[in-house]
Amino acid sequence: MQDSALHHLSVIKSRMANACQASGRPPGTVRLLLATKTVPAARIRNVLSAGELLIGENKVQEIRDKFVELQSVPHETHFIGHLQTNKIRDVLKYNVSCIQSVDRPDLAGKLHQRLVFENKKMDVFIQVNTSFEDSKFGVSPDKAIALARDISRFDTLQIKGLMTIGVFSTVENKVRNCYKLLKSIQADIRSENIPGVDVSELSMGMSNDLEIAIEEGATIVRIGTAIFGERIYPDRYYWNESLPVR
Numbered sequence: 139m140q141d142s143a144l145h146h147l148s149v150i151k152s153r154m155a156n157a158c159q160a161s162g163r164p165p166g167t168v169r170l171l172l173a174t175k176t177v178p179a180a181r182i183r184n185v186l187s188a189g190e191l192l193i194g195e196n197k198v199q200e201i202r203d204k205f206v207e208l209q210s211v212p213h214e215t216h217f218i219g220h221l222q223t224n225k226i227r228d229v230l231k232y233n234v235s236c237i238q239s240v241d242r243p244d245l246a247g248k249l250h251q252r253l254v255f256e257n258k259k260m261d262v263f264i265q266v267n268t269s270f271e272d273s274k275f276g277v278s279p280d281k282a283i284a285l286a287r288d289i290s291r292f293d294t295l296q297i298k299g300l301m302t303i304g305v306f307s308t309v310e311n312k313v314r315n316c317y318k319l320l321k322s323i324q325a326d327i328r329s330e331n332i333p334g335v336d337v338s339e340l341s342m343g344m345s346n347d348l349e350i351a352i353e354e355g356a357t358i359v360r361i362g363t364a365i366f367g368e369r370i371y372p373d374r375y376y377w378n379e380s381l382p383v384r
């Protein structure tokens with residue numbers, strides 16, 4: 139039987155295309171990242187084989203578990219979860235091309251140390267907490283410029299953009315404000331003209347709100363549920379392990 143994810147993928151693609159058109163953006167200016175936490179490698183392969191290229195994982199252990207099975211299908215992996223410093227060595231083992239969730243100076247510093255040791259470089263996004271919720275990781279908006287400066291001093295780390303998880307709300311304006319805030323932080327960082335810092339990418343928007351994110355300037359939307367279906371683990375488990383799992 140055909141994986142329902144393939145049908146859902148085409149729905150997402152047309153939602154993305156419609157949103158681009160509605161906001162006067164050329165189609166193809168927004169990339170789809172498949173948020174694949176909890177999804178078995180076989181299902182990810184189905185979607186990659188349909189022409190998708192970009193996946194995002196939240197846990198190093200899941201990247202490791204799926205690594206071999208995904209090796210033969212062309213794709214790129216971004217890390218989008220909370221990265222503990224004791225997992226840095228591991229995350230560098232699996233061809234992750236970008237860490238979208240750099241949110242604190244000590245993480246950047248330790249990543250740099252390890253990358254120097256391995257003689258590697260890494261693309262990074264700065265994750266910003268635009269919803270001001272304790273349950274979300276990310277640097278607070280007022281510290282984003284300082285973090286960009288800190289990271290820019292590390293020649294192993296190439297800043298490519300900003301990432302945020304919007305607030306979960308049925309009130310459209312609350313969601314929109316998160317994405318507007320990320321866009322304004324992008325402008326603030328640009329106006330600082332920090333050498334080597336390029337924040338062109340805005341990774342924002344998920345299954346429920348990708349249209350809003352695209353209207354507000356997303357260049358990458360991260361979609362899980364709307365393609366692969368509901369997950370059994372609550373997102374809390376992935377987003378902030380220090381909080382009790384509900």
Ligand SMILES: *Cc1c(COP(=O)(O)O)cnc(C)c1O
Pocket residue numbers: 173175196218219303344345346360361362363364373376
């Ligand atoms: C799970 C996850 C997503 C995708 O969320 P859905 O609502 O399932 O589309 C996007 N970004 C991050 C960081 C995630 O952990």
